[in-house]
Amino acid sequence: MLDRRLELDPQVALRPEPFGALAYHYGNRKLIFLKHPDVVRVVRRLDGSTTLADTLRACDIDEARWPSFERALHSLTQSDMLRSGAHTDDQHDEQQPVPAG
Amino acid sequence: MTNTMSSNPSRLVEQLKGGLDAPICLTWELTYACNLECVHCLSSSGRRDPRELSTDEAKAVLDELHDLQVFYINIGGGEPMIRRDFFELLEYSIDRGIGVKFSTNGAFIDADKARRLAAMDYLDIQISLDGTDAVTNDSVRGAGSYDTAIQAMEHLRNAGFGEFKISVVVTRHNVDQLDEFKALADSFGAQLRITRLRPSGRGADSWHELHPTNAQQRQIYDWLLAHGDNVLTGDSFFHLNALGEEPLPGLNMCGAGRVVCLIDPIGDVYACPFVIHDEFKAGSVRDEGGFGHVWKQSDLFTELREPQSAGACASCGSYDACQGGCMAAKFFVGIPLDGPDPECVAGHGEAAMLAASTEHRPRPMMDHSKPPRPSNERVPVTIGRR
Numbered sequence: 001m002l003d004r005r006l007e008l009d010p011q012v013a014l015r016p017e018p019f020g021a022l023a024y025h026y027g028n029r030k031l032i033f034l035k036h037p038d039v040v041r042v043v044r045r046l047d048g049s050t051t052l053a054d055t056l057r058a059c060d061i062d063e064a065r066w067p068s069f070e071r072a073l074h075s076l077t078q079s080d081m082l083r084s085g086a087h088t089d090d091q092h093d094e095q096q097p098v099p100a101g
Numbered sequence: 102m103t104n105t106m107s108s109n110p111s112r113l114v115e116q117l118k119g120g121l122d123a124p125i126c127l128t129w130e131l132t133y134a135c136n137l138e139c140v141h142c143l144s145s146s147g148r149r150d151p152r153e154l155s156t157d158e159a160k161a162v163l164d165e166l167h168d169l170q171v172f173y174i175n176i177g178g179g180e181p182m183i184r185r186d187f188f189e190l191l192e193y194s195i196d197r198g199i200g201v202k203f204s205t206n207g208a209f210i211d212a213d214k215a216r217r218l219a220a221m222d223y224l225d226i227q228i229s230l231d232g233t234d235a236v237t238n239d240s241v242r243g244a245g246s247y248d249t250a251i252q253a254m255e256h257l258r259n260a261g262f263g264e265f266k267i268s269v270v271v272t273r274h275n276v277d278q279l280d281e282f283k284a285l286a287d288s289f290g291a292q293l294r295i296t297r298l299r300p301s302g303r304g305a306d307s308w309h310e311l312h313p314t315n316a317q318q319r320q321i322y323d324w325l326l327a328h329g330d331n332v333l334t335g336d337s338f339f340h341l342n343a344l345g346e347e348p349l350p351g352l353n354m355c356g357a358g359r360v361v362c363l364i365d366p367i368g369d370v371y372a373c374p375f376v377i378h379d380e381f382k383a384g385s386v387r388d389e390g391g392f393g394h395v396w397k398q399s400d401l402f403t404e405l406r407e408p409q410s411a412g413a414c415a416s417c418g419s420y421d422a423c424q425g426g427c428m429a430a431k432f433f434v435g436i437p438l439d440g441p442d443p444e445c446v447a448g449h450g451e452a453a454m455l456a457a458s459t460e461h462r463p464r465p466m467m468d469h470s471k472p473p474r475p476s477n478e479r480v481p482v483t484i485g486r487r
Contacts, residue, residue: 015122016122022172026200029173
């Protein structure tokens with residue numbers, strides 16, 4: 001998990017909430033609660049070209065907490081909220097939902 | 102709904118009770134007009150209200166919901182497809198990135214409309230059906246409504262719409278058909294959704310005759326434990342959680358004003374679709390500040406987001422499981438909001454209803470029922486050549 005280069009699926013929108021954020025996948029209509037502001041920070045930072053380990057480091061996440069982040073991000077890949085970054089130039093603004101097409 | 106990085110799901114519920122920056126589940130009833138007159142209609146629909154939001158006003162609301170990052174809305178009525186601008190609003194919403202699920206009785210879904218709907222993305226359709234045969238369904242939803250609904254489903258299937266929803270309000274008379282509903286949904290490649298009957302709207306008068314018996318409540322709970330993962334419920338049966346150790350799938354809480362609200366056809370904002378009454382009206386989208394102001398600032402919603410008292414249920418060991426039940430159900434049978442649910446599985450509801458004065462039972466508001474027809478209109482008319 002730590003060496004994966006992940007990014008938010010372009011069909012996912014993140015909405016800030018008092019507890020963290022809501023993630024909504026416009027394709028599979030799944031709604032997921034990101035229950036900690038640090039998870040939201042990490043997810044927003046994922047760019048598809050940096051490994052998860054480097055992203056966690058860049059977000060100043062204590063290594064003792066990495067296993068819980070691995071679990072959280074793994075479950076986000078299971079629900080297709082996150083995907084492997086295929087193209088390093090395939091960046092997008094996570095805050096804007098992709099217009100329905 | 103799933104939550105990530107939470108060791109304790111009940112903590113999430115506690116946080117959700119404090120409210121969200123925007124609703125997750127927003128119901129918007131586009132019109133009070135309806136071709137049917139279902140006896141349990143939660144909004145007492147029938148006739149259009151002359152004050153209903155114009156197309157431009159509705160679009161302005163959608164612009165605002167877009168800015169609030171509302172991901173999707175549930176459109177209902179009345180029969181929403183009666184509105185001439187129905188498709189215009191549907192397309193506008195989806196173009197703004199707001200997915201739509203709409204509820205319909207299916208009367209206006211012909212082959213053409215089905216093809217048009219099938220061509221749209223981010224669209225869900227929910228066909229209402231309250232019986233797996235015409236007799237059971239039509240006794241609640243009106244003559245011919247079963248055939249109409251089935252026909253609409255056939256049009257959707259033929260148009261290749263994909264997975265739509267069949268939405269059932271569980272009553273005393275259709276509770277034995279849950280397996281058949283599931284089989285019907287499967288046969289259409291559809292998903293079954295079952296929800297709880299509330300004494301709201303015209304349901305205030307029909308609920309006492311229609312709501313499931315105590316034994317049937319157990320039946321619903323057992324059925325949901327066995328099938329609940331593949332069946333939608335709007336998380337509406339959480340009062341049944343007191344029946345056993347195993348909680349039903351979904352959020353175990355009342356979302357009114359916290360994660361849920363209703364915009365009615367004239368733009369009034371209520372805490373949930375089942376409480377169309379002044380006491381639960383938080384404001385209007387026509388007020389200064391629009392919907393966002395009502396959601397974030399209204400006195401009513403602020404109050405609902407504060408910790409609620411368990412009241413009469415505080416000493417009951419099941420309160421954590423059932424959360425005191427449904428606010429709307431209590432209100433319209435005259436039980437105080439901190440009293441037990443009328444369908445309390447521990448049986449406290451009946452006593453509370455008896456204690457409540459029927460004279461002071463609040464009446465649902467915004468009644469748009471059609472006037473009763475003179476009896477001579479009901480005589481079948483034969484049309485033919487002389």
